[in-house]
Amino acid sequence: MSGGARTGPRNGAGRLLRGGRVAARVLLVWVLAAAALRLLDVWLSGFSMADWWQPTVCALLFGVLSGVVWPLILRVALPIAVFTLGIGSFLLLGAGVLAISFAVPGVVIADFETAVVVAVAVSALGALGSSLLALDEDELFFRRAARRRARRGTGGDAEMPPGVLFLQVDGLGMDTVRRAVRDGDMPTFARWLADGSHRLTDWHTDWSSQTGASVCGILHGDNSDILGFRWYEKDRDHVMACSHPEDAAEIERRHSDGGGLLSVDGAGHGNLFTGDAEHVSLTMSALPLLAGAARRHRGSDGVGAGYYTYFANPANTLRTLAGALVDVVREISASTRQRRAGVLPRVNRGGFYPFARSATTVIVRDVVVSAIIEDMLAGRAVVYADFLGYDEVAHHSGVERFDALAVLRAIDQQIGRLFRATQLAPRRYHIVALSDHGQTQGWAFTHRFGESVEALVGRLCGAPQPEPRRGVNSDARRPAEGWQVGAALAAASTGSGPIARRLRARVEQTGSEADRPRTVSGAPGAVTRVAPGVVVVASGHVAMVSFTEHEGRVGLETIEREFPDLLPSLVDHPGVGFLLVRSAEFGPVVLGRDGLHRLATGRVIGEDPLDGYGPHAADLVRRVDEFDHCPDIMINSRYDPVTGDASPFEPHVGSHGGMGGPQSRGFLIHPADLPAPGEIVGAEALHRVLRGWLTHLGHPEPAVGVPATRGVPVNDVTRGSQVP
Structure with a gap:
């Protein structure tokens, strides 16, 4: 059912x-x-x-x-x-x-x-x-609503199309869902699939497999020019961060046309963006007090929605605080067990993190569930809510380690509670569960190779750096073969791969070092330079390099001339999968250790560097190359299809943000009587599927306003000579 x-x-x-x-x-x-x-x-x-x-x-x-x-x-x-x-x-x-x-x-x-x-x-x-005594507060809520409806009469309710709850389990990949259903970690999903009421399918994320790009695409139908969870915009000398309220409001301003997924009698809770919902809580883009442009289509409930319903019962507060304290103890115990057992990969989980974890896994979860129940009580047409707890714990513990699966079981329990509540709601409701991306597990780049990607690029661009292993998290144990890591770094600097050798040969043909123009450091502003005129921003499995002394997109030829060691060393680095650069003559070029791929013509020389990153890799990379704020070099971490391992550029165990492995495969579970979605590639395509389901159920089409101005004019590409 x-x-x-x-x-x-x-x-x-x-x-x-x-x-x-x-x-x-x-x-x-x-x-x-x-x-x-x-x-x-x-x-x-x-x-x-x-x-x-x-x-x-x-x-x-x-x-x-x-x-x-x-x-x-x-x-x-x-x-x-x-x-x-x-x-x-x-x-x-x-x-x-x-x-x-x-x-x-x-x-x-x-x-x-x-x-x-x-x-x-x-x-x-x-x-x-x-x-x-099983005093079901949800039942009391909905029986009160039923009495109200009975006094009003039920004729109008029969004419309403079914409402829809879109429940996002943040960071839960398709592979993990299958195993969780099989192994009993998600009994609610397992029951739905077993009785045939729902169907499970997957969807392929964009190159940026992170919440900002995915949720903006899902809710607003547009995620263009969102390069990561954070990225650098050269024209403003500013690092955009989806977790910053002002930046989130600006992102929504650029992408909202007023007709988002939640624009017709919708509500959103715990999201980065509003989806043009009238009722929102715990929503990042709605937080700025002066974000008038981002809130032009709605009267935001601010923090009131959900919070009022929840805190109106003192027992709720006490129950949740007790659960949060239990989760703090659980996190400390799990972290201690990992250290004692010598589990790798792992990251430092001390300090304030146990309390931050309990805030997402217990407190926010309970408030969001309460807000959803209030939405159903009010009979709202569509609700989108994000359960963030699994993603948070998987980042620090691991994708399928026992404490991450425990959080998953708790989320499944809450989804089951909401499913039961739909049976009592004053309006019929369907439940659609989905994720914004998956996660790929691996040993963090900094811990594996002894220096961060920012330090690596800075060193290759000539900036003095501390000892590579100085400052590395002391909790991350070095392997016994640590000397082999040093050997790998040394090999990377010699350019042993065919593409690196060819890049070095081109530099030698261009001229001596004395003939190359040198950059000077500009005013750093609010953005840190890893070397004079060089900005690096890491976002999960993607790192972005921008050269601030040049306006617009800097071409491959200019990079070769000014930083001759940079591209050869990056393509040969064991933690780098491929690079995207722009050539004056051949357009976008993807470079890997053993080959290159010219995206404009599809020509591959040597081994295709995008092999192993999915059948849609070339199209997804080509799309990013067209973004207004595409960086001068876009780096994707190396994914090993044999081990399923990749090293994120941030200190995480489970991570996402780029391409490679489970991070690119989200899941979608939907009522069986909705039309089959077919293959879904990209968050914008998923938006069209969800919007189509609402139309199929009889929901009115949103009134789309004048599209907001998005981004800035496309910058000119730096012109240069022949590329590889």
């Missing part, structure tokens, strides 16, 4: 029986709260109740405070709850408990601290009692 199922007719006896069960459970929780107050009277100094009736009355008043008064107060005090992750709510509840002690004769609470302890203890017992 698909997520489109809806609640059937109910007879009066059934409603009465179910209402009686809920009333009985509430009564039992009330009794438990009264018992807790009696125990606190015995154990807690500074808190006393002299008469037998006082705990019962106080428990009743506390229930009224939590269920009626507190939600009203929260409409004003929401920022306190938000910015303290719910802890501030217990301070306010403590004040309420103190007020109750003044209202009930004979009840004594010595001070404010004691009142807070009482509030926390009673809320904790309420949360525990609700869980043990």
Whole structure:
């Protein structure tokens, strides 16, 4: 049965029986709260109740405070709850408990601290009692909605097309999904596939297999000129970062035409971009207070959506904080086990990271789920939400290591909860689950080769560098064959491959070093230069090199003339898969150790450097070459198809951002009664599939406004002489 199922007719006896069960459970929780107050009277100094009736009355008043008064107060005090992750709510509840002690004769609470302890203890017992007694809060939400709908009449609801929940499991690749379904780590998905309600397929990402490019393409139908999670824009001397609110707002301004996937009665939660949704929360591009251009199509809910619903129940806050603390302990334990077992590859997971992890795996997840339930309660047409926890843990732990799979099981559990909630919602809903990309595992470039890609390029461009292994994360153990790593670096500098030899021969034919013009360092501004006039930006499995002393795109011939060692050493480096450069005569050229590929004509000399990177590699690279802000050199890490290993340019274990292996294969699981999507290549194509499904279900087409100005005019290509 698909997520489109809806609640059937109910007879009066059934409603009465179910209402009686809920009333009985509430009564039992009330009794438990009264018992807790009696125990606190015995154990807690500074808190006393002299008469037998006082705990019962106080428990009743506390229930009224939590269920009626507190939600009203929260409409004003929401920022306190938000910015303290719910802890501030217990301070306010403590004040309420103190007020109750003044209202009930004979009840004594010595001070404010004691009142807070009482509030926390009673809320904790309420949360525990609700869980043990199966008091399903989702069911209460939707039964309330059903009563509201019954009072209004149900005729209008029958005419509405089914709503759709798009649930993104960030970073979960197709290969991992298959194994998780097979091995029982995703029982909800396994059940859907087993009973035939849903179908599983894959989709191929763009060259930039990272969240920024994928989500912008999925939500807005356009991800042009997005080169990575971060990239350098030479005309502005600025590094764009999708995780920066102002940059995210600018990216959306460039790509939104007002008709995004969520533009018609939509909501988005936990995303980088809004998809032109009217209701958003935890959305990066909506955060800037002055991002008027990026918010011209909507009245953003800001942080209110989801947060209000969630923090309106103090038990939610306590339950989530407890879960977050458990996750912190789980992360410390998993990290310790990796170090003791000598597991490689691995990265440093100390410092503040355990708390940052619990924020994504527990706190944000719970708030997002609460926001989705509120969206269904409101009957919104389409919702897109991102579950980030698996991606975060896989970066630091590994793609399929036990703690990453534990997070995956928890996400699957929440998706199962949302699936059950669709059966009670006031509107029919379908669930579509998908990912924005996969992840490829490998030993980080810096740890494997002793220097970062930024240091490598800087050294090859003539900048003095510290000892290569100085500053390498001490937690990353060097292999016993460390001397072989040094030998590999030495071999890279000699240019032993055929393409490197040919590049060096061309440089020697061009002229002596004295004849080559030298660059001078410009004002660095806000961007760090790895060498005078050289900027390197790493984004997962892609690194981008720009030469700031030249306007526009710098050609291969100019690079050879000014930095003769750079291209030969890069193509021969064991951590580099291929390079994209632009030639004056032949256009875009992909260079690898044993061959080159001229993209304009399709001619390959030697071995095709794009072999092993998928059947669409040439088209995807050719598309990036046409971007306005394409860097002068685009580097993709080397992928080994035998081991499935690639070394990211950032300190991650599981990573993505380029091409090579599972990072390029996302998954898509959809109700079986929706049209089959066929082969999907690129996030823009996936957007068209999802938009087509909404149209198929009867959703109205969005009203598209005037497209926003995107990027800057294409820069002229530096002209030069013949290329290899």
